[in-house]
Amino acid sequence: MKRFxxxxxxxxxxxAAAREATExxxxxxxxxxxxxxxxxxxxxYQLLPExxxxxxxxxxLSAMQQSLPLYDVDKIFVCQRSLAxxxxxxxxxxxxxxxxxxxxxxxxxRTYEMVINV
Amino acid sequence: xxxxxLIQSAPIDSQSSATALRFARALLKKxxxxxxxxxxxxxxxxxxxxxxxxxxxxxxxxxxxxLVSDNSLDAVVCIAAAIRRGIVNQDETARYGIxxxxxxxxxxxxxxxQLIAAATQSDRLVTFGGGG
Numbered sequence: 001m002k003r004f005x006x007x008x009x010x011x012x013x014x015x016a017a018a019r020e021a022t023e024x025x026x027x028x029x030x031x032x033x034x035x036x037x038x039x040x041x042x043x044x045y046q047l048l049p050e051x052x053x054x055x056x057x058x059x060x061l062s063a064m065q066q067s068l069p070l071y072d073v074d075k076i077f078v079c080q081r082s083l084a085x086x087x088x089x090x091x092x093x094x095x096x097x098x099x100x101x102x103x104x105x106x107x108x109x110r111t112y113e114m115v116i117n118v
Numbered sequence: 119x120x121x122x123x124l125i126q127s128a129p130i131d132s133q134s135s136a137t138a139l140r141f142a143r144a145l146l147k148k149x150x151x152x153x154x155x156x157x158x159x160x161x162x163x164x165x166x167x168x169x170x171x172x173x174x175x176x177x178x179x180x181x182x183x184x185l186v187s188d189n190s191l192d193a194v195v196c197i198a199a200a201i202r203r204g205i206v207n208q209d210e211t212a213r214y215g216i217x218x219x220x221x222x223x224x225x226x227x228x229x230x231x232q233l234i235a236a237a238t239q240s241d242r243l244v245t246f247g248g249g250g
């Protein structure tokens with residue numbers, strides 16, 4: 001068994017990056033590996049409520065995001081500075097997440113054996 | 119040491135796949151083991167055998183095919199990422215009733231579980247591309 005950390009940096013739409021990062025996190029959980037998700041930069045936007053992707057003919061990422069805790073991806077971390085830069089606060093997000101400063105983020109990354117930057 | 123390589127960016131658009139190929143060759147030369155090579159996201163384009171290159175340029179999928187078959191390596195393309203991007207084998211063309219399979223012979227289409235299984239068996243997982 002290995003501990004996986006999936007790092008996502010992209011906004012929910014504009015590319016498949018966010019979806020494919022989420023799919024990878026879910027796959028780790030489905031295969032019974034301890035897994036956490038770390039959201040940096042524009043990935044903060046993934047957790048905003050009320051996406052309306054149908055206007056750009058995209059599938060809603062929120063449904064998949066909301067299923068993360070159900071599949072035991074219960075550790076979701078978000079970068080404090082990325083949130084602040086975008087005028088977002090923890091209580092504006094649609095999932096319960098832990099915010100970390102940059103020093104905590106580097107300490108966090110060191111504790112995982114498998115780190116995948118998607 | 120046992121390594122799993124993860125390639126996430128397309129050849130041409132990024133140097134990542136070419137760097138991964140060179141890294142894989144160096145690993146074998148140094149006597150390391152490659153547990154699996156896994157192509158995810160746009161990295162799946164590395165396994166398109168219909169890729170053509172001008173004579174004086176490297177045909178990366180061809181180089182991957184050679185490395186994998188010459189060394190009997192295990193190489194897998196993520197099926198979900200691949201079919202979205204038009205990388206298919208005979209099973210998939212039959213399943214979806216389309217023509218033109220284009221997957222490299224030495225590479226298999228399978229699920230993300232193959233990446234996770236390989237990573238758990240490896241000392242190191244090295245990713246190429248991604249983050250963008």
